[in-house]
Amino acid sequence: MTNVTFDEVVAALLASKRSIRCDELAGQLTRLGFEVREGKRGGHRIYVHDGLPDFTSSSYNCGHGHNPEIKPAYISNVLRILSQHEAEIVKYLETRNEH
Numbered sequence: 001m002t003n004v005t006f007d008e009v010v011a012a013l014l015a016s017k018r019s020i021r022c023d024e025l026a027g028q029l030t031r032l033g034f035e036v037r038e039g040k041r042g043g044h045r046i047y048v049h050d051g052l053p054d055f056t057s058s059s060y061n062c063g064h065g066h067n068p069e070i071k072p073a074y075i076s077n078v079l080r081i082l083s084q085h086e087a088e089i090v091k092y093l094e095t096r097n098e099h
Contacts, residue, residue: 004031004032004093004097005093006032006082006086006089006090006093009028009031009032009082010079010082010083012028013025013028013075013078013079013082014079017072017075017076017079018072019069020069020070020075021067021068021069021070022045022062022063022067022068022069022070023067025045025060025070025075025078026045026047029047029078032049032082032089032092032093033049033050033051033089033092033093033096034047034048034049035047035048035049035050039059042064043061043062043063043064043068044059044060044061044062045059045060045061045062046058046059047059047060049085049089049092051088051089051092051095052085052088052089052092053088054085054088055081055085055088058077058078058081060074060075060077060078061074
């Protein structure tokens, strides 16, 4: 696995904020150590992170169709959550990248 930096993922999300697809967002969150799961309703995704003790879960809606674009409001929410937990995520990535 290549070393991933928090800033790379945030920059990618900011750059594609208006046209990011569901699978791409899931991939970026996975790079940061999040687990992305199907939600209870169609199109909903839930993401969790075992390395963040103060974070339980959050979600976003992919809409309908095959790999649709995600509404910018969901991306803004993801970016806000990443910002709130930046120090913990960076520490997690440093520990993971050492192994």
